[in-house]
Amino acid sequence: MPRTAAPASSRRGLLLVGTAIVLTGLNLRTAVQSVGPVLQELQSGLGISSGLTGLVTSLPLICFAVIGFAGPPLAARFRDGHVLAGALLAMAAGLVVRAVAGPFWLFVAGTVLAMAGGALGNVLLPSLVKRWFPARTGLLVGAYGTAMAAGGAVASVSAAPIAAAAGDAGWRWALGVWALPALLAALPWLAVRPRPGASQTTRAPMPLRSLTRSPTAVALAAFFGFQAMQAYLIIGWTAQYLRDSGLDAGTAGLLLGVNTVVVVPLNAIVPPLAVRPRLQRPLLVVFSACYVGGWIGLMLAPRTVPWLWMSLLAVGMSTFAMVLALIGLRARTPEATAALSTVVQGWGYVLAGGGPLLAGVLLGATGSYAGMFAVALTGVVALTATGWVATRERFVDDEVAARAAGAVREPDAASRPG
Known part of the structure; x- marks a missing residue:
């Protein structure tokens, strides 16, 4: 019983x-x-x-x-x-x-x-x-x-x-x-x-600063930041760009709504796929290609099938669901996962804030949306590069421990006579 x-x-x-x-x-x-x-x-x-x-x-x-x-x-x-x-x-x-x-x-x-x-x-x-x-x-x-x-x-x-x-x-x-x-x-x-077997004495958090020794943690933070930059450019600027391109406010808002609706089911589908190592880089390539197609489509033909361009951008935004899955995969313990999540999202959001701000500054200075598209497409390149590093099968715990061990050994070796 x-x-x-x-x-x-x-x-x-x-x-x-x-x-x-x-x-x-x-x-x-x-x-x-x-x-x-x-x-x-x-x-x-x-x-x-x-x-x-x-x-x-x-x-x-x-x-x-x-x-x-x-x-x-x-x-x-x-x-x-x-x-x-x-x-x-x-x-x-x-x-x-x-x-x-x-x-x-x-x-x-x-x-x-x-x-x-x-x-x-x-x-x-x-x-x-x-x-x-x-x-x-x-x-x-x-x-x-x-x-x-x-x-x-x-x-x-x-x-x-x-x-x-x-x-x-x-x-x-x-x-x-x-x-x-x-x-x-x-x-x-x-x-x-409380989770059975967990105790306050065994749950010491991983020092956040130690993650600067992990190339995977740094890559994940940059990957998160560049994907968030894309999202905030889309949310903050595409509707106004479509209005300035000749669409009425209602249609521009509806197109942004299409983008939002497409994102919802993708957030359910992508994480179970992203936890499979063999699928991570192919998914990254697909998402990056969708970003490029969506941004170029909006730039060259904003009034021609704009729903397609906004849908392609929505597929690209699946990098958010992907990076959330990677955070859980790149640490061995819940404590390391919490530290990694904090560093990735904290520094990632700092990086992300620069994109929409720069797009606004360039628009005000030039009167053209060319600067916004330059920021967006450059961001896609950076997102792809950092995502490629983040999809390597590594654990931040191991990288931190290895760097710490190396730092301890080096002074010992240097202090030996002759």
Whole structure:
């Protein structure tokens, strides 16, 4: 009798963790993608300049880059479930604060609080998948990646209708309504028990600085940054480019919606494929070719089958799902995975922020989108090169240990007489 009860209990526990992971993924992009459709109303409601509006759009990248570094130390000190529950509760509180904010500084404070929850979720989910589902990494990464894309798509599509239905200051409802699903997603984590066999004394985090000794970690951070750069160029600039090319605002928005919809199922399909070593580089080549085809198509013929160009870019954006899978594959332990996820996403988002900013500067200086396409296509080349290195079968734990051992041996050898 006890032999059958234990596996049943274990299955229920894994189901609870899997549900919590997917619900967390569902909330990781709602706070980001609900802003764009009501940005004009937000600017008017807060009475801010276009420069401060630009700050609003760049805050998520800044927060993801900076706050995510707190993930591994928190996970080492507290139970995983409690850290994620706290992150989601912080997100819910931040969403409410920025929805009711009067002064701009309070809106910024609410945004930072909301993005803090998102940043912790970003960096901790890969290590939790590694800890709880070591044999199902591709499946679980695909599940929460799909939930992330779906949550962002729903937030993006529904923000304007919610604002319109709510009447005056409806943009506040469009931003604040996402506090409820974040609050609900925190509840399963509170019921998750510690992983059997884990203890606070055996879960010392890997020092983040040590990953600078790992070529694979550096390559993964660059790969993540260049793929995120592509995504933010697409989200931030393609709709306006299509409008400036002669399409109306509704059609441009619809085409960006096509891009978002195509991404959702790909986030479910790609991770289970990306965990197979023989498929990683062929997938990388396909995704890079789709990026090139999509960008060149938009550049040369923006009004000819633009849905095809946006769909090709969506296929290229599958590099996001691929890099999430690689983070789990390139570390041996959950602690190393958490450190790797933090470094890859933290420095990756710093790198990613330069692309959209440079595209805007070049557009303002030249009055032409040629600079945007140059940034995008150069980024594809860099993405392919760094992805090629990241797809080598290596473990960052081994590289760090080997470099540390070499550093210890070299002084010993140098100190020998003669």
